[in-house]
Amino acid sequence: MVVEMAQAARMGLRTGLLMLRGPIIRHPFPVHPQIRRLLDEGAVERIDPAQALAARLVLVHHPSVLEHPLSPRPRIHAGQLAIVLHHPARDAAGAVQYDLDRVLRHARMAFDLQPDTGASAILLAPVSAVVRHGLPAPLPQGAQVMPEDWANLIDLADWPVRGLRTCAEGDRFVLGRHARPDRKKWPDTAAEAFAAWPTPPGWRMRALGADAALLSDYGVLPSGWELLPFNAEPVLDFLHTLDAWVYFHASAWSEAFGRATLEAMACGVPVVLDPLFRPLFGEAALYGAAEEVEPLLRRLAQDLAFWAERAAAGRRFAETTHGVDLFAGRIAPLLEPGAQALTALAPVAPHLAPLPDAKVLFLSSNGIGMGHLVQQMAIAERLAPGLVPVFATMSYAAQLTRKAGLATEFLPGHRNGGLDPEDWNPQFAEHLLELLIRLRPRVVMYDATAVFEGVINALHSYAEAFTVWVRRPMWQECHRVFLPALWEFDAVIEPGELAETLDTGPTAEQRGLVLQVPPVLHVDPGARLSATAARRALEVPEGAVVVAVQLGGGNNFPLGELRTRLLADLLARPGVVVLEITAPIALSGPALHPLADNHRILPLFPLFRYSLGFDAMVSAAGYNAFHELVLGAVPTLFVPNEGPEMDMQVNRAIWADLAGLALICRRDRHQPQLSQLLDRLLCPTEAAAMRARMAALPRMPNGARLIADYVQDHARLIRADRPAGLHL
Amino acid sequence: MLNRLFSVTGLGRKPLAAASDGTAPQETPGESPVLMVTLLEVSPEEHAEILDKVLARHGARHRCVFVLSDDDFAPFLARGVALEYLMPLDLQAQHGGLMDWPEYLSEKWTLVQMKWRPAQIIAYGLTADRFLNLSRDARDGRK
Numbered sequence: 001m002v003v004e005m006a007q008a009a010r011m012g013l014r015t016g017l018l019m020l021r022g023p024i025i026r027h028p029f030p031v032h033p034q035i036r037r038l039l040d041e042g043a044v045e046r047i048d049p050a051q052a053l054a055a056r057l058v059l060v061h062h063p064s065v066l067e068h069p070l071s072p073r074p075r076i077h078a079g080q081l082a083i084v085l086h087h088p089a090r091d092a093a094g095a096v097q098y099d100l101d102r103v104l105r106h107a108r109m110a111f112d113l114q115p116d117t118g119a120s121a122i123l124l125a126p127v128s129a130v131v132r133h134g135l136p137a138p139l140p141q142g143a144q145v146m147p148e149d150w151a152n153l154i155d156l157a158d159w160p161v162r163g164l165r166t167c168a169e170g171d172r173f174v175l176g177r178h179a180r181p182d183r184k185k186w187p188d189t190a191a192e193a194f195a196a197w198p199t200p201p202g203w204r205m206r207a208l209g210a211d212a213a214l215l216s217d218y219g220v221l222p223s224g225w226e227l228l229p230f231n232a233e234p235v236l237d238f239l240h241t242l243d244a245w246v247y248f249h250a251s252a253w254s255e256a257f258g259r260a261t262l263e264a265m266a267c268g269v270p271v272v273l274d275p276l277f278r279p280l281f282g283e284a285a286l287y288g289a290a291e292e293v294e295p296l297l298r299r300l301a302q303d304l305a306f307w308a309e310r311a312a313a314g315r316r317f318a319e320t321t322h323g324v325d326l327f328a329g330r331i332a333p334l335l336e337p338g339a340q341a342l343t344a345l346a347p348v349a350p351h352l353a354p355l356p357d358a359k360v361l362f363l364s365s366n367g368i369g370m371g372h373l374v375q376q377m378a379i380a381e382r383l384a385p386g387l388v389p390v391f392a393t394m395s396y397a398a399q400l401t402r403k404a405g406l407a408t409e410f411l412p413g414h415r416n417g418g419l420d421p422e423d424w425n426p427q428f429a430e431h432l433l434e435l436l437i438r439l440r441p442r443v444v445m446y447d448a449t450a451v452f453e454g455v456i457n458a459l460h461s462y463a464e465a466f467t468v469w470v471r472r473p474m475w476q477e478c479h480r481v482f483l484p485a486l487w488e489f490d491a492v493i494e495p496g497e498l499a500e501t502l503d504t505g506p507t508a509e510q511r512g513l514v515l516q517v518p519p520v521l522h523v524d525p526g527a528r529l530s531a532t533a534a535r536r537a538l539e540v541p542e543g544a545v546v547v548a549v550q551l552g553g554g555n556n557f558p559l560g561e562l563r564t565r566l567l568a569d570l571l572a573r574p575g576v577v578v579l580e581i582t583a584p585i586a587l588s589g590p591a592l593h594p595l596a597d598n599h600r601i602l603p604l605f606p607l608f609r610y611s612l613g614f615d616a617m618v619s620a621a622g623y624n625a626f627h628e629l630v631l632g633a634v635p636t637l638f639v640p641n642e643g644p645e646m647d648m649q650v651n652r653a654i655w656a657d658l659a660g661l662a663l664i665c666r667r668d669r670h671q672p673q674l675s676q677l678l679d680r681l682l683c684p685t686e687a688a689a690m691r692a693r694m695a696a697l698p699r700m701p702n703g704a705r706l707i708a709d710y711v712q713d714h715a716r717l718i719r720a721d722r723p724a725g726l727h728l
Numbered sequence: 729m730l731n732r733l734f735s736v737t738g739l740g741r742k743p744l745a746a747a748s749d750g751t752a753p754q755e756t757p758g759e760s761p762v763l764m765v766t767l768l769e770v771s772p773e774e775h776a777e778i779l780d781k782v783l784a785r786h787g788a789r790h791r792c793v794f795v796l797s798d799d800d801f802a803p804f805l806a807r808g809v810a811l812e813y814l815m816p817l818d819l820q821a822q823h824g825g826l827m828d829w830p831e832y833l834s835e836k837w838t839l840v841q842m843k844w845r846p847a848q849i850i851a852y853g854l855t856a857d858r859f860l861n862l863s864r865d866a867r868d869g870r871k
Contacts, residue, residue, distance in 0.1 A: 359826065388826070390823075390826060396801045396805060398799045398801075398813075399799040399800060402799055402819070407819070407822075407823040407826055408799070409813075409815065410799060410811075410813040412810070412811055412812065412813075416810050416811055417791075417793065417809075417810030417811075418810075427839070427842075427843045430839055431836065431839055434832065434835050434836060434839065435832065438827045438828060438831065438832045439826060439827045439832075440827075
């Protein structure tokens with residue numbers, strides 16, 4: 001599809017992309033990076049479901065997206081409508097993969113077709129002979145099948161040929177395969193698999209998209225097999241490591257085509273396949289039953305001319321039968337009748353109207369804290385133009401987002417007035433539903449550890465938003481009760497955790513079900529004020545040793561005694577200025593007063609913006625502060641809040657200490673050593689070493705940016721993944 | 729008004745039974761009645777004084793719930809009272825394009841009353857009705 005969209009742009013066609021969420025893949029994958037690149041480059045234009053438009057040709061990719069009625073209904077007049085059938089209607093075992101009659105019915109519901117022209121028939125474009133042969137005759141509802149298969153296309157420029165095999169390689173031979181990690185993509189038995197991918201001495205087998213768990217029924221795997229997770233290597237790089245490509249799958253599976261095999265051919269890697277594939281790849285591949293594979297491979301390994309001939313045959317096949325230039329010939333005959341049908345139906349606007357605004361509701365829990373709000377601000381501030389963030393929070397720090405100019409609604413939690421959650425939940429659901437119905441957000445981003453019944457009920461009742469639960473890792477065991485809530489959201493996103501290796505909490509069990517992104521930072525390290533500018537803004541004297549202190553804590557983990565010791569120690573050190581940072585919004589506790597001339601108390605938000613002006617920091621190890629300070633290379637003594645309801649701050653701090661990135665002071669363990677810890681923190685040599693280690697951490701994009709991109713893609717989404725109507 | 733979709737009763741309180749003569753429901757003996765105090769469009773500088781006055785006069789015999797149009801909740805949290813919030817008129821105007829705030833807030837006000845079932849409502853600043861009318865007027869003026 002990416003190849004076709006890029007080619008359409010090269011042909012001067014204007015292509016719109018309307019994203020659908022289909023019923024097959026539950027995992028919250030982000031949009032493929034190549035599709036995103038086309039959108040970013042303007043080769044393809046994003047379409048909003050609310051936009052009314054006309055298109056000479058509408059291509060619907062994969063019939064499964066029409067298994068349910070499209071919701072909301074697109075407002076698209078289609079001159080011609082073609083459904084690209086990427087999969088047979090039944091698999092090899094006869095199991096129904098999709099109901100063609102239903103697919104066609106839903107296509108007619110979804111798109112406006114001109115009934116009085118020849119273009120009113122829905123066209124079916126099978127991607128291969130396998131799919132074509134599986135079509136019923138006659139086709140239901142007057143559908144017409146395209147005369148030629150719409151085989152997968154490939155842009156040869158993206159798949160350069162690997163070098164020729166040489167004598168120097170001797171007996172070394174690498175065979176491989178690549179597929180998504182699905183057991184059906186492997187032979188039924190170990191005997192068949194071990195025969196298909198033999199590894200005599202000197203040979204290796206590399207499988208991209210597999211792990212031992214996937215193949216556990218095979219028992220002990222050959223030592224020459226190397227299993228690589230899906231996407232562990234760029235596919236092109238992977239293919240260039242191979243001398244031969246071998247592919248077999250389960251007997252019950254029916255492969256419509258073999259995109260991965262075609263890519264191997266394009267790269268000039270000789271291919272050996274199950275004879276089932278002969279109708280697809282003809283003379284371009286070698287064929288044999290599993291036990292016949294090894295002799296074929298031996299010939300390839302030993303006969304350089306034969307290897308080169310097979311490599312060239314594959315490349316030639318890719319070029320002549322799947323080259324991207326075929327695209328123009330495919331769609332040209334459809335565009336003209338499509339244009340005529342549109343003329344009869346409705347005038348075609350010369351330009352697409354701008355994308356309408358789409359609202360995104362950021363919903364969060366927690367009372368006193370601000371962590372969830374700050375994380376949501378990090379995402380909201382990075383949303384694409386046209387996406388309008390609105391906040392609704394149970395946090396008493398609601399003014400944080402309001403002061404940032406964001407619309408903010410406060411919906412009190414059950415602790416407000418000491419209410420019984422059983423009574424509060426339905427009330428809250430009613431309040432939230434009222435907001436949802438009137439605001440009509442396209443996406444709801446829920447940021448919390450606790451998922452309340454009231455939240456779930458309101459979201460389910462509204463049902464018109466794509467719902468995302470953003471939850472951080474490092475849960476305590478007491479939070480396990482919230483794990484099943486994963487199934488109540490359309491997607492769960494887990495911001496990255498530097499200390500992941502010490503995350504022993506319950507969410508680790510669900511890591512395969514969530515979208516993981518790099519750590520979320522409110523302020524990018526590169527967006528901080530310079531040291532000079534920060535010190536000037538903070539009015540700190542030149543030459544002072546600046547230690548910023550933000551302990552957090554509060555009622556759930558009192559730190560008064562530690563604070564007293566800490567300040568006494570620091571303030572007694574010559575040349576030290578202590579900046580004690582209070583929450584930007586005073587919510588509890590008595591006002592603090594400076595204890596000395598070199599003690600200043602100030603609210604500072606966002607604190608990290610000024611952090612280049614600090615020589616060191618003493619900080620709680622909450623998610624936001626921890627990740628900002630470590631990735632911003634600020635020498636820090638972490639004082640974890642070990643309150644029972646908190647995330648595992650202590651493990652974060654331990655990890656940083658063990659990695660030499662920071663120091664740790666646990667309230668109940670390390671106070672006697674506090675002075676020595678501060679000596680180390682303020683020792684220039686030790687601080688420089690910590691800085692260097694932190695600076696050497698792998699650089700990652702800001703997870704907030706990736707989440708914002710994810711929101712953008714799901715704010716203009718058509719739902720095709722669930723039945724329509726109410727289900728009582 | 730939208731139909732209620734969830735089974736809502738007064739929070740932490742059993743539904744009050746209407747008296748047989750049709751008069752207002754009565755509090756169960758021993759349960760503190762709720763006093764709802766609205767401070768709509770009242771300057772935050774006056775909050776502490778009002779809070780002290782209300783709690784001194786009614787705190788012993790009532791469960792006090794304050795309805796604010798300002799989001800500086802600190803003084804109220806310090807006294808441990810319950811809070812509700814209605815977005816102030818200036819912010820409604822600022823975010824007027826997002827939704828029909830007067831209709832939403834009118835419904836929210838109804839829900840807040842259902843939630844707490846106040847025995848009495850005291851208004852400092854604007855009454856809720858006046859606040860909601862001004863909200864509607866401002867919306868209509870913007871159209």
